[in-house]
Amino acid sequence: MAKKVLIVDDEEDVRTYLNSLLSNNGYETEMAEDGEDAFRKVKKFGPNLVILDIIMPNQSGVGFYRNLKKSEIYSDIPVIILSGVTAYKDFFARERGGLPKPQEFVEKPFSTNDLLSKVEVCVK
Amino acid sequence: MDRINIDGWEPTQHDYRQLFQKVPCYISVQNSELRIIQTNELFRQDFGDRVGELCYSVYKRKTDPCPECPVAKTFADGQVHSSEEQVITRDGNEAFVIVYTSPIRNDQGEIVAVMEMSTNITPVKRLQTELTMMGHTVATMAHGIKNILTGLDGGIYVVNSGLSNRDQKETLKGWDIVQRNVARISSLVKDILYCAKKRGHEISVIDPNHVVMEVFDLFHETAALEKIQLDVEIDPKLGPVQLNSEDLHTILSNLVHNALEACKFDLNRREHRVVIRTDHKGPIAIFEVSDNGPGLPEEWKSYVFTEILSTKERYGTGLGLLVTKKI
Numbered sequence: 001m002a003k004k005v006l007i008v009d010d011e012e013d014v015r016t017y018l019n020s021l022l023s024n025n026g027y028e029t030e031m032a033e034d035g036e037d038a039f040r041k042v043k044k045f046g047p048n049l050v051i052l053d054i055i056m057p058n059q060s061g062v063g064f065y066r067n068l069k070k071s072e073i074y075s076d077i078p079v080i081i082l083s084g085v086t087a088y089k090d091f092f093a094r095e096r097g098g099l100p101k102p103q104e105f106v107e108k109p110f111s112t113n114d115l116l117s118k119v120e121v122c123v124k
Numbered sequence: 125m126d127r128i129n130i131d132g133w134e135p136t137q138h139d140y141r142q143l144f145q146k147v148p149c150y151i152s153v154q155n156s157e158l159r160i161i162q163t164n165e166l167f168r169q170d171f172g173d174r175v176g177e178l179c180y181s182v183y184k185r186k187t188d189p190c191p192e193c194p195v196a197k198t199f200a201d202g203q204v205h206s207s208e209e210q211v212i213t214r215d216g217n218e219a220f221v222i223v224y225t226s227p228i229r230n231d232q233g234e235i236v237a238v239m240e241m242s243t244n245i246t247p248v249k250r251l252q253t254e255l256t257m258m259g260h261t262v263a264t265m266a267h268g269i270k271n272i273l274t275g276l277d278g279g280i281y282v283v284n285s286g287l288s289n290r291d292q293k294e295t296l297k298g299w300d301i302v303q304r305n306v307a308r309i310s311s312l313v314k315d316i317l318y319c320a321k322k323r324g325h326e327i328s329v330i331d332p333n334h335v336v337m338e339v340f341d342l343f344h345e346t347a348a349l350e351k352i353q354l355d356v357e358i359d360p361k362l363g364p365v366q367l368n369s370e371d372l373h374t375i376l377s378n379l380v381h382n383a384l385e386a387c388k389f390d391l392n393r394r395e396h397r398v399v400i401r402t403d404h405k406g407p408i409a410i411f412e413v414s415d416n417g418p419g420l421p422e423e424w425k426s427y428v429f430t431e432i433l434s435t436k437e438r439y440g441t442g443l444g445l446l447v448t449k450k451i
Binding site: 011013014016017018020021024057084085107108109110112 | 267270271273274275277278279281282285294297298301304305388
């Protein structure tokens with residue numbers, strides 16, 4: 001059965017890109033455009049992995065990540081942070097307020113092979 | 125040998141005095157109380173005739189000595205000391221100087237005074253600031269370009285995927301992404317050129333409160349959409365001031381925009397408020413934009429004016445604070 005990946009990014013172009021890339025590589029995908037939308041989709045879609053942008057309207061990636069990791073049901077879902085702001089790599093490099101570190105940080109623009117290999121490791 | 129004799133000229137005390145007066149840097153001679161006992165011409169030109177006054181009062185308009193005073197150090201150990209200082213000239217302008225001190229001894233070898241020689245390096249400092257700004261601008265550009273590259277990568281990938289799947293709809297979708305991101309490059313380049321262009325800042329007498337109201341009008345609908353209360357607190361006694369109204373408008377707009385964004389992303393509070401305030405302190409007009417958003421986390425503060433505040437193209441080019449700082 002195909003592994004499920006939830007793509008969370010406010011930019012439609014990036015969502016379309018990731019959707020195409022992951023679908024072509026055998027993943028089942030769902031997309032969300034902000035943190036609030038993402039949490040609804042987590043409940044409905046039950047992803048094996050979340051690829052998460054950070055700066056988004058309504059609820060940012062940081063807010064979503066906190067809610068996800070504090071949730072009793074969904075805290076085990078691995079997360080790959082995908083952001084163009086390199087400062088977030090430092091931001092997430094250590095545990096914050098008892099939250100675990102994300103599984104991976106991938107910087108935009110990214111290499112498709114690099115992202116796919118990280119996705120593969122995370123959904124195993 | 126400390127000098128070469130020139131035929132027919134034997135320097136006199138008068139010549140040495142002339143040399144002291146004409147040296148193109150500030151010279152003051154101070155006693156152990158840091159009281160100025162002698163000055164040269166350039167010093168008098170930029171700081172006035174201040175013999176008898178305390179050095180820190182003249183140079184910095186302070187009531188206490190500087191904590192790392194090079195003159196005091198020279199009195200203590202007889203060595204040459206140097207430091208970089210910010211001083212205020214008689215007309216109120218700030219200047220950066222490099223200070224060197226040297227002891228003046230009597231026949232018994234005792235230090236009776238210290239000579240302080242300061243070179244004005246303000247133009248060099250300005251250049252340094254410009255270079256730092258340029259570095260920040262390049263970092264911001266790089267971040268903007270990274271986002272566009274991701275879009276272009278994505279567009280090309282989707283086009284290729286559509287072509288190999290013989291899916292015209294997917295191909296067109298990818299082509300749309302490519303076109304959109306080419307347009308973003310065009311917009312970014314225009315912003316870069318706007319920033320790079322030297323603009324005149326013609327100053328005229330304006331009503332600053334009027335500019336504040338213009339900025340309020342510009343943003344109050346956006347704020348209402350985000351359920352953020354945008355208020356103005358005008359100082360009615362703030363009269364006309366000499367400013368470039370376009371510059372003031374740009375500065376306030378950038379700050380209000382950032383304040384609204386900060387509130388928008390704040391999850392810890394339900395009710396947000398941004399206030400544009402004017403005030404005055406004597407002849408100084410004060411403009412303030414405040415918000416009750418989360419503020420900057422400590423670890424982000426070093427990124428102010430650099431990439432962290434330049435988020436995504438859809439929110440602008442991220443050049444707002446840089447432009448504000450530049451103005």
